[in-house]
Amino acid sequence: MGTSSSFRWTSSDTIPSNFILPEKKRPHLSQVSALSSIPIIDLKNYTGDGDNNNVPDSSLLEKISHACEEYGFFQIINHGIPEDLCNKMMDAIAKLFESMPPEERKQFFTTDHTKQVKLFNYYINNDSANSQDKVQMWSESFSHPWHPIDDTSHLLPGNPPDYREVFGEYAKEIYELMNKLMRLISQGLGLEKDCLKKRVGENPSLRAQANYYPPCPEPELTLGLNVHTDLNALTVLRQSPGVTGLQVIKDGEWVAVDFAPNAFVINLGDQIQVLSNGRYKSVHHRAVTNKEQRRVTLAMFYGPNRDSVIGPVEELVDEHHPPLYRNYRYSEFQDEFFRQVETRRMVKEAFQFKK
Numbered sequence: 001m002g003t004s005s006s007f008r009w010t011s012s013d014t015i016p017s018n019f020i021l022p023e024k025k026r027p028h029l030s031q032v033s034a035l036s037s038i039p040i041i042d043l044k045n046y047t048g049d050g051d052n053n054n055v056p057d058s059s060l061l062e063k064i065s066h067a068c069e070e071y072g073f074f075q076i077i078n079h080g081i082p083e084d085l086c087n088k089m090m091d092a093i094a095k096l097f098e099s100m101p102p103e104e105r106k107q108f109f110t111t112d113h114t115k116q117v118k119l120f121n122y123y124i125n126n127d128s129a130n131s132q133d134k135v136q137m138w139s140e141s142f143s144h145p146w147h148p149i150d151d152t153s154h155l156l157p158g159n160p161p162d163y164r165e166v167f168g169e170y171a172k173e174i175y176e177l178m179n180k181l182m183r184l185i186s187q188g189l190g191l192e193k194d195c196l197k198k199r200v201g202e203n204p205s206l207r208a209q210a211n212y213y214p215p216c217p218e219p220e221l222t223l224g225l226n227v228h229t230d231l232n233a234l235t236v237l238r239q240s241p242g243v244t245g246l247q248v249i250k251d252g253e254w255v256a257v258d259f260a261p262n263a264f265v266i267n268l269g270d271q272i273q274v275l276s277n278g279r280y281k282s283v284h285h286r287a288v289t290n291k292e293q294r295r296v297t298l299a300m301f302y303g304p305n306r307d308s309v310i311g312p313v314e315e316l317v318d319e320h321h322p323p324l325y326r327n328y329r330y331s332e333f334q335d336e337f338f339r340q341v342e343t344r345r346m347v348k349e350a351f352q353f354k355k
């Protein structure tokens, strides 16, 4: 493999063979349910509940709890983060992928997953018995650490300059939002509002992943991102205005996440599923491509650090709800994740007690 991306956005009306998935891994777009999407939750009357003891509106907690149990996903609106800032962030990401100078591209492009800052492509195994071939996903991703206070801008590319500038501001806002969401999710489980945050631990691991999906002439033959669950605790995803592509599994069927103006898509990662002893779900999802418009997304991940010990919260375990998972150090979980990379990942299952 070369040192820079081999991905050439094609202008032809067919896709190169290295992007073509075996039949059973294709998206089968006509089978995606058009009838439902994920819940949209309005945070308009929620003040954040930071330092006081106000309990949020019970109907808000019910909605959050229902979404977390049934979907593992929801969208939020009226979250207080300025739309203008989010649009600037999405524009900077598009520019980053579209006009990164070749020498910078070379500097960041890697196949080494341990790199802190990396531009990379996803691949999945082809599954054909006699082949080691991998199929490339129709996307490119750029991943790096983030922090609400510490300046991480020196790690980021200098082009476009607004990526560094806007990202710092965006990261602060997202951290506040994540704190609110972690409180709501804890309270939704009937726990103290700080419980989940404490369990995820001090010095959480914070990573950002920008995804770029160019228009694709044959969306039925490929995927933007393969089926996966997020291994962290909580993900806050922003998508470029008006372009859909994210799909989640609900009752065994693929459901498309509708575009909602100025909304964030929130999803629970594997660690919340384990901490909640299986009550809240980390749900399989994927990104599909479309013929007309490029799509840009930014996933902000919040998870434990490698030393945090994760396991079902004791208050959620009783004789009717025996612990489903053993306690583990998050480093074990990450190592298992990387062992399973490029396959359909079953990471948390490796920490599950046998029935």
Ligand SMILES: O=C(O)CCC(=O)C(=O)O
Pocket (backbone or CB within 6 Å): 209, 211, 225, 230, 237, 239, 245, 246, 285, 286, 287, 297, 299
């Ligand atoms: O781009 C999307 O819609 C999904 C991104 C995602 O699932 C991820 O980065 O983990």
Ligand SMILES: [Fe+2]
Pocket (backbone or CB within 6 Å): 228, 229, 230, 285
């Ligand atoms: Fe994801």
